[in-house]
Amino acid sequence: MNPTPRSLAALALCTASLTLVATPSVAQSSSYPQQPVKLMVGFAAGGPSDLVARAFADQLGKAAGQTVIVENKPGANAVLATEAVAAARPDGLTLLAAATNHTMIPALYGSRIKFDAMKSFTPVCTLASSATVLVVGPSLPVKTVAQFLERAKARPGSLSYATPGQGSSPHLATEQFRKLTGLSLVHVPYKGAAPAVTDLLGGQVDLSFATLGSVLPHLKSGKLTALAVAARQRSALLPHVPTFDEAGVKGYVVDTWYGLLAPAGTPAEALRVLTREAGEFARSPAMRERLANTGLEPQAQCGEPFAAQLARELDAHARLAADLNLKAE
Known part of the structure; x- marks a missing residue:
């Protein structure tokens, strides 16, 4: 039976109603961040960690329509900044611009640090390498x-x-x-x-x-x-x-990464947005050119592969520090 004009109108009205009901949930799915984001750097301004952080802050800020503040908190091999982020509310509004040294801290500082390099954080993505x-x-x-x-x-x-x-x-x-x-x-x-x-x-x-x-x-x-x-x-x-x-020095290879960590318990929606923007960051020709001028190359390894890399490095650096009897002063 062919639909009547009245039934078509009712169907259109029903569809419109469903669309209106669905719209808030769609908007809500991309609501992060609704406030300025703080990106903590554990080293002085001008170094590679700072350069990567500021480049990603520009990317995230433009995409999210929010201010992303880069805050340098140098000292104790980034321990001060890392402790600050580990203690922050897990709302996605305080993040850590970490680097390879993050997986060296436990072996060097032992019980003196107030965080667990893995359990206190959610690994989001690597952002660059050098x-x-x-x-x-x-x-x-x-x-x-x-x-x-x-x-x-x-x-x-x-x-x-x-x-x-x-x-x-x-x-x-x-x-x-x-x-x-x-x-x-x-x-x-x-x-x-x-x-x-x-x-x-x-x-x-x-x-x-x-x-x-x-x-x-x-x-x-x-x-x-x-x-x-x-x-x-x-x-x-x-x-x-x-x-x-x-x-002539065989077997000497050192890889350095720069990446993004969030406090453990950060909401999935915030992690989704951050992961998406890290991918856009790595694919952006403008960002690639910006970082290449300073010897850095964008890369985005996210989620579980990044977490697995951190776990491997934590073990390798613990063994190296033990072999060399290295401890932070």
Whole structure:
């Protein structure tokens, strides 16, 4: 039987009513965030963690139509910022811009920290990665890894290396290298990558196993010299710089990531929005260009794969710290 005009009108009215009823739930599904978001960084402004955080803050802020505030809280190898986020309300409005050093903190600080590196947080996504590169400043006139090793072995304990802090990823990367090569070097820790690079440029320290993002502009200007990258293949941003394998130090590979952690118990809706925007961030040509200029490459590994990576790193770094008898002061 063909529908009558009256039945069609009733059907249209019913459909419209259902649409009106459904509309609030659709709006509610994308309601996060309804207030400004705070993104905490455990290092000084200007370093790679800060650069990634500010780039993602721009992405999230524009997409969500809310202010995303980047707050730098340096100190104790990002422990201060990490504790602040772990203690925050799990509403998605306080987030942590974490990095590889996050999985090193438990091995170095033990019971002194007020959080669990896994249980206190929900891993959201990685946001970017950066190669680790051995760089020397004006106080150390060497051009190759072989020359560096020769000089360091001839005068044990005479060369100093800068890191963003005791127990930071560059610190453990350097200790791993020292264990592999038998070198004696003096550690000079700073409160972040930016002040470490400043003193390296000024000749107050001799070298650094730095993330590429923290030193690339100075490599391009010739103020610092890159000897090798700790990667399986050469960096597209430093095509003339060999890997450590090519330079004669076999098996020395260090991966550095920057990512987003939320307090444990953060609502699923907030995590969904953050995960979506991390993916958009990684796919954005504008963000890729913005980060490439500082030696960083966007990447988004989210949810369970990111959590599994954190668990593996926590175990590996605990073993490395135990082998080297490393503890934060």
